[in-house]
């Protein structure tokens with residue numbers, strides 16, 4: 001059994017729990033330590049029971065609570081060298097004991113408890129960002145957010161997943177007519193920004209297979225997206241896209257911005 005559950009997902013904070021019967025990890029800690037603990041309590045877990053935190057990159061919506069939980073519980077932090085350096089330079093997370101950091105290499109599998117973790121480099125405006133694929137007992141899930149674009153390597157590394165949390169960040173029209181300043185719009189739309197709903201649906205279309213389980217759409221922008229719009233756009237892209245599947249062939253759910261989302265068990 002491999003479980004994936006979102007504690008928070010969105011432009012204002014990200015924290016995902018992945019676990020087996022014996023071991024649990026967090027992917028990112030971008031909400032307060034208190035919210036992380038509350039979320040885990042809702043799953044009958046505690047922050048102190050986490051075997052590690054995998055950090056995707058140093059943006060504050062991914063590390064806001066990292067300092068607090070590292071200091072309070074001494075949980076090991078797994079991140080690339082570039083991300084660790086950038087976290088150390090982020091004053092607002094406070095001091096973190098350097099001994100807690102575990103340097104990971106992109107494209108190199110490592111083990112936490114009975115889970116195998118594979119970091120996948122992604123294109124985003126951070127020091128050395130990665131997405132994570134986690135496997136246990138032949139089951140595979142992945143958390144893929146904060147990427148401006150994707151390539152064939154990413155597509156091939158995300159084949160045969162049982163479940164996926166995938167970014168559907170913005171609706172391009174909402175972003176374009178919205179109130180964000182022009183340079184920020186350009187940043188989000190750029191190759192090192194975020195996946196639009198359309199691109200998210202197009203990527204998903206390339207990852208489907210007969211045994212694909214559930215996709216959870218996450219990291220929705222608060223200003224430039226709506227749950228319903230992300231859901232419908234991704235569905236449409238899958239159904240109209242060049243793949244043998246229709247949106248109704250498998251569950252598509254949208255992660256809650258704040259609070260526990262539906263449990264995905266594979």
Ligand SMILES: [Zn+2]
Nearest residue numbers: 057059124146
């Ligand atoms: Zn980011």
Ligand SMILES: [Zn+2]
Nearest residue numbers: 011059061146
């Ligand atoms: Zn983010």
